[in-house]
Amino acid sequence: MPRTLFDKIWDAHVVRSIEGGQDVLYIDRHLIHEVTSPQAFDELAARDLGLFRPSQIIATADHNVPTLNQHLPIEEPLSRSQVDKLTENCQKYGIELYGLGHQRQGIVHVIGPELGLTQPGLTMVCGDSHTSTHGAFGAVAFGIGTSQVAQVMASQCLLLSRPKRMRISVEGELRPGVTAKDIILYIISQLGTGGATGHFVEYAGSAIRALSMEGRMTICNMSIEMGARGGLIAPDATTFAYVQGRPFAPQGEAWDAALGYWQTLYTEEGATFDTEYTYQAADIAPMITYGTNPGMGIPITGHVPSEVPTTEAESFDKSLKYMGLQRGESLLGKQIDYVFIGSCTNSRIEDLRTVAAYVQGKRKAGHVEAIIVPGSKQVEQQAIAEGIDKVLAAAGFELREPGCSACLAMNEDKIPAGKYCVATSNRNFEGRQGPGSRTLLASPLVAAITAVQGRIVDITEYLN
């Protein structure tokens, strides 16, 4: 029977199935960070259990780290203690740690791919919902809770029910100014914030295949924002070219063997999905969100909806009140206070290049604070090597050191209450960027243009 890409990978990792329909699923790689791992280590210690396969765990410090003066001890005591705890646990159990000060440190979903740890056909987990990012390489990658982190540490396996399959195809060519971020914001606006719950999504179609690996990662990253268990894209020549030569990529004969296997990873003709959607790339405009979940997105020239179903009205109006917006309002002309370019969604070198290419020779608006947080030390170094740091500085953008930063505001990087921030991150939830902060999600290109103009504009009139 023809199988989907997802089923091929899942089937290959089932150790055994148990009564009632759950599978014992083997996990190839386990990524951990400081926030969702300490209680898992404690759980194992309390049960006197060791780590089953510590060599398959990779750790980094990202959620809590400052983005200024990383060479100094972390000032905030709770953050410091959490990061120290990670270091302690990694030393105790022999786990490879790319901590602060390490040249490979960075956001967990940025460093996995850039080190070549993320490869087609693998199962990968992390105590972080944006683990779906790694699906861009044709891996089955998904976020888990801390109890599951402990389970993987103890057994390298999880007990899971197989999700349903969904395929979302985007066909044709994108219009000028429309990027991967706009594709995914568009899809989420169509399906809603719970529209893919229970499903693993395969993204397909000519517009997806035409994307770079960075673009594909942006798409897969936000799968969780429509409730999906994960998202993935069949590996192809673009994928293989990206992986080849990276520190943990197979080499020589192993590379040839890997490639032979990876080329079998695609959805076969006639395989069935529980749900399928097809969109036309030409229908997608530069997007922005107006509300407090990522499904509340509109074309940047559009209007906040005037009508919503009665059952949703209370939540909808609460959201607009929080954002200081009205039903039916256009966002064009709205003054913006902050621009945040960063997060596991959009902090890769391609994103920084996009911003630098636009702002070269321009200057941000005086009232806007524009912060760029690279996804990793490697991205930061690459940006410096390419002179991007100088372009950004000349345009009045502040280039920080790597971390999750103002995406979730666990560190000092917060947007003040009531202020508007155009952010390239993944969530516009109430308070996500700091208590009372008002987030409008958009692409790096939209963010760059907004920083220069100081207000929301129809970006297609401002393209270089």
Next chain:
Amino acid sequence: MERFQTLHSPAVPLPLENIDTDQIIPARFLKATTREGFGDNLFRDWRYNPDNSPKPEFALNNPRYSGQVLVAGKNFGCGSSREHAAWALYDYGFRVVISSYFADIFRGNALNTGLLPLQVSDETLGRLLAAIHENPALELVVDLPSQTLAVPAWGETFSFAIDPYKKECLINGYDDIDFLVNQKPAIEAFEKQRAWVW
């Protein structure tokens, strides 16, 4: 994990949709390295003003409402995978969350914490929210062995679905670690034929 069998309790209503885990427990409270104490900051920014005074209109601050059951709008627990959300609800004292739809990761985290995510139809959810609003003392009876939610005042009983393995775990207070650790011989055998890792 504590055992769960039967619960008789009034409920606290939260008639909002898409309640994300950032609302349940904001990220700035995730810096603890233990599981305890998150209940104090449950729904922090909905529950308290910036000066830490309680917001009287919020359900958890409303003396009319009490109980170990939270009844919330659809797509509860979306967003971040933080298990701290389930810990915060549990630490506060909730043992059941009723909604018409749960986000996948939250559902799993809740079950691993000993908190029962109980899914009902949109219609039943709407009726429950309206009835609790009318009569905050309305008693709900959740019985896990028979997989039923009863509303004695209505003379009605609704059945709910739960994975049979997770049901046994919750009734007996077991978790997945014990089960998985016992699978080691099979896992080691599996590793020997794992051909795709280079």
